[in-house]
Amino acid sequence: MIPDILSPGQYDTVYNSLSLVIAAQLFTAVFLLIALPRILPRYRQAITVAIIVCGIAAYHYFRIFDSFREAFVTEAAGGQGDYAQAAGAGFNEGYRYVDWLLTVPLLLVELIAVLALARSVQRGLLVRLVPAAALMILLGYPGEISGDNGIRGLFGLLSTIPFAYILYVLFVQLTKSLNKQPVGVRRILSQLRWLLLLSWGVYPIAYLLPMLNLEGADAWVFKQVGYSIADILAKAVYALIIFRVARIKSFDDDPEFAEVERSLDEEPARV
Template sequence: MYLDHNIVEEVLRKTTTIPTPTPLPTVVPTVPEVHYETLHDTGKRTLWVVCVLMGLSSVAFYAMAMRVPVQKRLFHILTAFITTFAFLSYFAMATGDGIGYHQYAVTETKQHIVTHIFNRQVFWARYVDWSLTTPLLLIDLSLLAGLNGASILVAVVADLIMVLTGLFAAFGHGDGQKWGWYAWACIAYLVIVYQIAQNGTRAVINKDQKTKRFFSLLAGFTLLLWTIYPIVWGVADGARIVGVDAEIVAYAVLDILAKPVFGFWLLTTHDNMSRTSPTIEGFWSHGVSSEGTLRVGDDGD
């Protein structure tokens, strides 16, 4: 049987449906929002206020040092150095130096898409300050108690570890790294507490009653303040619950109490106890003696 190909084409055209092409879905990439967590007017004013207070305290401590014999100036010099370093640190931060940024991302849990990128200011000048001033504070307390050299060295090294691991935690990537460094800082702080509270209390037993009571009050005051520092870090740089301005204000209050207030309390009480306070002779007071030294040009004739 012969089939007309024209008829076949017409039948196929009527019975066959040609699908209409649909456009491909357009994929729109998610662009994360970038945020900057920085200080504002409150934070700037606070930095300048503390800078001025640290500077005035330093001048006052140096003046107090000049009023006592050189043999009794050790506490004055150490305490003046503490506020001097703090003054330089706050001057740096107030003028915009000693500040870095730590970047971290916030992701959508289900799709693991980065939705927000935050850049938070980290005041690394503050950690430089702490690495210099807190060992001097510990030396003040240790000398007041009569702590032995080995315990002082352990306390100072633990203090440096505490400050440096705190700095590493502030710039840590990921929660594991950040809180891991924070844990090491807390362990180092416990070593400091043991040296001052335990060994310091044992050492000061040999002192007079007034010195024992004064050391207990001053050491308790200092350790209480130092315990608040990691709490502030935890809610600021750690969990980022509070903003940069609130962080600056909190540290400013603690620094004023831990340095100028500590210093005035130590020095005024020490000066009132001058009859019983120790004196330092030898090189500290008189320098290198000229007796028995070789003089250039003497030929022995």
């Protein structure tokens, strides 16, 4: 599905979308690292995992970015001509799957960790969610690299099975645990599950493009931009929402901590 030629506009679109993801992931990780002391210790594990997720994503997008720049080159001055695939170089889509194999299970760990449930409940949820997430990514990869639509469809269907199971656990099993959370947290976490569903929904759409006979440079560019937007939503935006949940729960658990934090927030206004 990788095109032989990209127009300057198509090249710039992919270039800028990859650059945007690097900035979003990297500086989200920096913000969370700086803000870590502003939540109670019991919720810092979730934010630490979020920092790791954003760091892994930033690293792999640097690799994707370099792979893209090496794969498409132009001899025109000022980059005004078409970009052709360089001899002996190719765009490595595998970096995305390595990234997802590491980060998708960790996204679920973030969610479970910020709930601060009993250890037995946490363990039970993680034992079901983490292997299912890894299996979903592993089953999708053979179809992604295959040029045969039959094989692509088969592995796409197989990867949908653990995906459906994850949704079942998040929207059915996890609801019992959400009922024990503070009211404000319940609403945010419920929205967070829908954010995951929305962002993860982009991946199968892009995955199915060749089977819908949507090929060529425009389809490939659409896929790269779609993956990039989905990764920002599913990692950087998701991490910031997890941090907000951790702040709300910290304030709810410790009124004295909440008072100190609120006073810090008001200091610039006083000045």
